[in-house]
Amino acid sequence: MKILISNDDGVYAPGLLALSQALSTIGEVVVVAPNEEQSGYASALSVSKPLHTHQLPSGFIAVNGSPADCVHLALHELYRDVDFDCVITGINSGANLGQDVMFSGTFGAALTAQLLGIPAIATSLVGGGVKNGGQESASDYQVAANEIVKLLTDTSILEFLKSLPYHVLNVNIPDMDSNSDIKGRKVTSLGHKQIAEPVRHMIDPRGRDAYWLSLRKCKNSKHKNERPLDSSAKSTNQKNVVLTSGMTDDQAVAAGYISLSPVRLHHTPAGALDKLLALDL
Structure with missing residues (x-):
């Protein structure tokens, strides 16, 4: 498995390091991330300035641009000959819940990949805030990183995303001391x-x-x-995955579950078109 990783907290963020270390146990990992924090940049691209890269001793590539810049540059130029199986962004320091995904650089980087047809997952750690008096380390993200590995290896989530163009899976993981403290996964809508x-x-x-x-x-x-899931949704046989009707992402993580929210963009609803066509324009 070949995996591209980016984030919006910057190339030196401990969540990025934890994610890279964990995913390296199941595949070949490449990291291209902003050289400084770029939170709130959504899917912005730098089209009015040149981008420069710098490779760190870790092998990570730092870019003087946005999270979306990093993914765009990696896929179109730096690793244009690599067929990535997925793009994973994060692990974000803090929640990306509800309407916040529209501003999140973590989500925007994943969206950039999905617009190019590559399965993409945006990941965030919820509840810890700035840990250890502002001295975060990769170990603070280990539980969340383990859960991301299990999601990729224990489920068919990548095949699911391949079947849904323009969808990004937004994953929020509650901050717990151990993986056994996490109650499982829930499929949610955005709150x-x-x-x-x-x-x-x-x-x-x-x-x-x-x-x-x-x-x-x-x-x-x-x-x-809020928009609940289809009322016809039923429990699946997939281990630790429970489909629920009406649960939002913030409700799930507050209850100790990992929230999985499929988010679709680049979409014009047929109902909206019909209403607009009915106007006297």
Whole structure:
């Protein structure tokens, strides 16, 4: 198995190292990631500046661009002769739940791969925040990395993704001390929560107005605009996988489960087309 890995926390992030080490036990791994944190860049591409690469002693390739840049560059140029079986992004430090996937560089990098027809999975660790007083290490992501390996080896998830063009599997793993503490996996829809403080206004040291954007959610806010899974969904015989109706990603991880959300983009719903055609345009 040949695997391309990227992220949005940067090439030196411990989650990236943990993911690379774990996946190296089941396949041939290549890492191309931003040379610094690029959170919130979604699937942005750098088309107004040149990109430069630098290979680290670890073999990882650092790029002065966005997460999507890294995947785009890797697939079209750096490793254009390699047929990758999948692209895995992360492990993100913190959740990528609900509407946040639209802003996430972790998700955007995976989306870039899927637009090119390669199965893609975006992975995130939920609940730990900045660990060990800001001194994170790869070991803090080991449990999550093990679960990603099991997802690839114990299930037919890659074959599933191959059959669904323009779909990215968004995976959120609860931060647990051991793999035995994780209750299993649940297939979920994306939730939706209100943002607690979308913009914080402040005055910088030079007396200028400054604004800090935030996606931090309100605690105990009600979910809005959620869409449950098809009510016909039934339990499968796949080990540790339970299809549920109406459970969202944030609800699943809060209950101790790994959340698996198939997200489809590049899609124009037929119903929306019909309504638009009915207008007097």
